Amino acid sequence: MPQPITSSIRCSREAMDAALHRRINPDMHVRHLQVYGREASLYYAEGLCSIDFLQHYVLAPLTALRDAPLPGDVADGLKKTVCNADMLAANTMEEAVSQVLTGRAVVFVDGMDSAQGFDVRMFVRRGIAPPMTEQVVLGPHEGFNESLRDCITLIRRILPTPDLIGEMQTVGLQYPRGLCVMYLKGVADQSSLQRVKERLAGVRTDHVLSVGALQQLLEDRPYALLPQCILTERPDRAASMLLEGQIVLLLDGSSQALVLPASIWHLLHTPDDASARFQYGTFMRLIRLLGLLCALLLPGLFVAFVTFHPEALPVTLLTSILESQASVPFSIPVEAIAMLVMFNLIGEAATRVPSVVGSTLGTVSGLILGQAAVEAHLVHPLLLIVVAVASLGSYAVPDYSLGIALRIGQLLMVLAGCVFGVYGMVLFLAAGTVRLCSLTSLGSPYAAPLSPPRAHNPDGLVRGPVWLQRWRTWLAAADDRLRIGGPMRRWDRRER
Amino acid sequence: MTNPMAVRRQAEQCARLTLIRLLCAVSVWRTVITRILPLCGAAAWWTALICLLPGLLTAALLRLILHLTQCSTLAEAARACGGRLGAVILSLSLIVLLTVEGISSVTALITLFTEGVGTRGTQFSLAVLTGVFLLFSLHREGLARAAFLMRWGLLAAFLVLIAAVLPSVHLDSAFPLHGEGEASVQSALSAGMSLGWPLALLLTVPPTAGERRLRSGILPVFLALGAVLLLTLTVPHERLVQSQELAECLLLPARYTGNALRVLTLSLLMLSFFLSIGAAVQLATAQLLLPWRSAPAWLPHALLAALFLTQTADIPLLWRLLGRIEPWLLAPLLGLGLLGLLSALIRRNRI
Secondary structure, eight states, X not given: OOOBOOSOHHHHHHHHHHHTTTXXXXXXXXXXXXXXXXXEEEEEEBTTBOHHHIIIIIIHHHHHXXXXXXXXXXXXXXXXXXXXSOEEEEOBHHHHHHHHHTXXXXXEETTOSSEEEEEOBOXXXXXXXXXXXXXOSSSOOOOOOSOHHHHHHHHHHHSOOTTEEEEEEEEOSSSOEEEEEEXXXXXXXXXXHHHHHHHHHXXXXXXXXXXXXXXHHHOSOTTSSSOSSEEEOOHHHHHHHHHTTOEEEEETTOSOEEEESOOTTGGGOOHHHHHSOHXXXXXXXXXXXXXXXXXXXXXXXXXXXXXXXXXXXXXXXXHHHHHHHTTOSSOHXXXXXXXHHHHHHHHHHHHHSOHHHHHHHHHHIIIIIHHHHHHTTSSOHHHHHHHHHHHHHHHHSSOHHHHHHHHHHHHHHHHXXXXXXXXXXXXXXXXXXXXXXHOEETTEETTTTTTTTOOOOSBSSSBOOGGGOXXXXXXXXXXXXXXXXXXXXXXXXXXX | OOOHHHHHHHHHHHHHHHHHHHHHHHHHHHHIIIIIHHHHGGGHHHHHHHHHHHHHHHHHHHHHHHHHHTOSSHHHHHHHHHHHHHHHHHXXXXXXXXXXXXXXXXXXXXXXXXXXXXXXXXXXXXXXXXXXXXHHHOOHHHHHHHHHHHHHHHHHHHHHHHHHHGGGXXXXXXXXXXXXXXXXXXXXXXXXXXXXXXXXXXXXXXXXXTOOHHHHHHHHXXXXXXXXXXXXXHSOHHHHHHOOSHHHHHHHHHHTSOHHHHHHHHHHHXXXXXXXXXXXXXXXXXXXXXXXXXXXXXXXXXXXXHHHHGGGSOHHHHHHHHHHHGGGTHHHHHHHHHHHHHHHHHHHHHO
C-alpha cells in the first residue's frame, strides 16, 4: 500500500529518513532550508547527482525564495524558480524515495501534500569505447556503455527521427532497474511490440542484474541450446536492426542491447558484411559458414571415420594414423574429447586473464601444450590439427552465445560419432535441425526466411549488393516492408 | 497489401508439401529397391514406371473430385461427398496406409543401421536409439521446416552421387531389357502395383500460390526412379537379382560406389528415411485428429513408439508380411476415389 505524503514536514522528514536509512547511509543527504517562509527539506543521494548543478541551479534559487510571498500554487512557483532542472511531482513516499535513488533532488515544503523532484542526475560512467566482443574492420568503432542515457543517445545519433521511440519503464519488482524499449514507429510489427511489452510486464523478479538475465526471462524456449535473441554492444548494429523492424531493449547498467525477434541467420551476420562490398561480404559469410561446419562436424567426423569407417579414408592417411596411434595409450574418442576440453579451457582462461596477457596465454598454451602432448605421445598429431581447426571455426562465429552453443554441440557430435559412427552423427544432425527449425523467437520462426519461406532480400547465406536490399525483413510491419520505391542507383542508366 | 497470416499459412503448407514429397520419393525408392529390383533386375526401371501409373491415375482421380466438389483438400472433399462418415473412412484409410508405410521405413532404417553400417548394437537397441531421436524431432512445424531447409542439401548430395556414378554407367547393363523374363516382370508388377499411392497424400495439404501439388510432387518421384535407372545401368543384371535379403537390397546402391561415397550414400538414405518416418507419423496423427478435432498431445509419440515396437518382431517375417500388404495399399484409395467421383457427379447434376 503506497504511503501518501502528508502536509506535515516533520512527518515527511521522519518517513524519508527511515526509508533512506539515513542514520547508517552517509551518502543520503538532506538540506533543511526555508522556502516561502516555510520549512523545507531537500533530499539527494551523493554520487548519483551533480553537486555543482545542484548548488547553482537548485539550491541557490530555492534559498533565494526564503522570504518570498507564498504563491497560490507552490509547485508552479518552484517550477518557475528552478527553471534549469526538469521537475517531476511525487505524490507518495515510495515515488519520492525512488526519485532520490535515481539521482533526483527531492524537495518537501511544509504544508504541501506532494514533493517535487528536480533532475540533477549525473552518474559515474565509462566513456564510449570500442566494443569488446564485436570488433569490425570497416564499420564504426563505438560501443555501448553502461549508461542507459548514453546508449539511447548513441542510437538516436544514427537514427535522428522522431519515429524512433524509446519507451522508458522499469524491470524488477523489489529493486527496479531502468529499461528502454526502442523501436521505429510504423516499421516495427505491432504484434511483436505488444508481445514484448506483455512479456516485460510478466517478468516477476526482485531484480534483473544484466541484460543476459533479462534475455533468459524473455526467450520463447529458455531450455533450448541456441540463443533466441541477439546481444549486441554496437549502436550501429542495433540501429540496423531497428530499421529491419526489430525491437531493441536497453537496460540501465548493461553495455549490451537485447534485440528481438531474431533468427539464426542474424547470429551469423556481422556489421562488416554490410559495410564491405557485397562480393567480400559474401565471401566472408561463406568462410564463416565453413568455420561453423568445421567446428560442429570436423572432430566428430574424424573420430567416426577412424573408429567406424576407416575404409573411407585414403590408405596413406589411414596408415599414418594407425602407426602413430600405436604409440598413444588412449583411444581416438578419448583423445578427441580431452583435446576439445583442453582447448575450451585455454579459451576460458584467456578470456578471464587481463587482455594484455590473454592473447599470449592462448598462443603459448595452445602451441606448447599441444606440441608437448604430441611429443609425449599423449595425442595424435592429426587430431591436434583437427581440434585446432575446429576451435578456430567456433571462434569465427560472430555471436558469443552461439559460439558456446557450438562448442557444446561439437562435444555431443564427437560422442555421437564415437558411439554410432557417421550415422549417429547424421541422426544427431537431423534431430538437431528439426529442433532448430521448431524454435521461435518472439513467435517468429527461428530459421526463417529460409524455412519456412518468407519474402526476403538477398541477405541470407549470401550477401547481395546493397542496391538490391529493397525490403525490410519479414519481422517488420507488413505494410511498411518496402524501404524505398524505384532504383537506388538512379544515376545508373542500367538501373533506370 | 498481403495478409501476413495468409502468407505465413502458405509458407507452412509449402514446407509440409516438401515433407510429403520427400516421403513420396523415399517410399518409391524403397519399394523399387526392395520389392521390384530383386524380381526383375534390369527391367526394374520401366517396370517401376508402369507400377507408378495406377498411383498417378488414382491421384488424378482424387484431384478431379476436388475440382468437382470445389474443395481444396481430400478431407474437405470426403466431407462434401460422404459427410462425416466419408471423412472418417478416408482418415482411417490414410492412417492404415501411413502406418504400413511407417513400419516399412522403420524396418528399412533399422536394418540399414544394423546390417549396413556395422554399428555396435542389436536391432532392438538401435531401434530404441533411433526412436528416441525421432521422438525428440516429432515437432509439428519443426519437421516440415527442417525438410524444407535441408531440401537443397539433400538434392546436392544426390547430385554428387549421380555425378560420381555416371562414369561407371554401362549401357550394356540395360540388357536383357525384360530382366528375368515375363513371369518375373509380372511378379514385379503385382508387387509394385501400389507404388504411387503416396502421391495422394499431396492432396491432403491445401494448395499454395503458384505451385501445383501433384506436378511438384512427381518430380522427386522421378528423381528416385532416375536413380533406379542409373543403378540398373551400373550394377550387372545378375547382381541385381542375386540380392534377395532386405539388407542386401538396401545396401546395393552403396556397394558399387567408392568408399567415401558409400558413407555419403548411406547417410543420405538414413536422413531421408528418418524424415519420412517422422512425416508418416505426423500425417497419420493429423488424419486421426481431423474427424474428432481433439486428441491428446502424446498421440504422435505413442504412434511412433508403436511403430518402433514392431522391431521386436522377427524382421524377415515382418518384411514378408509387409510384402503381402503393400501391393494392396492403393485399393482403398482407388475405391474411395471411385465412390467419391460418383457422389460428386450426382451432387453436380442435382445442382
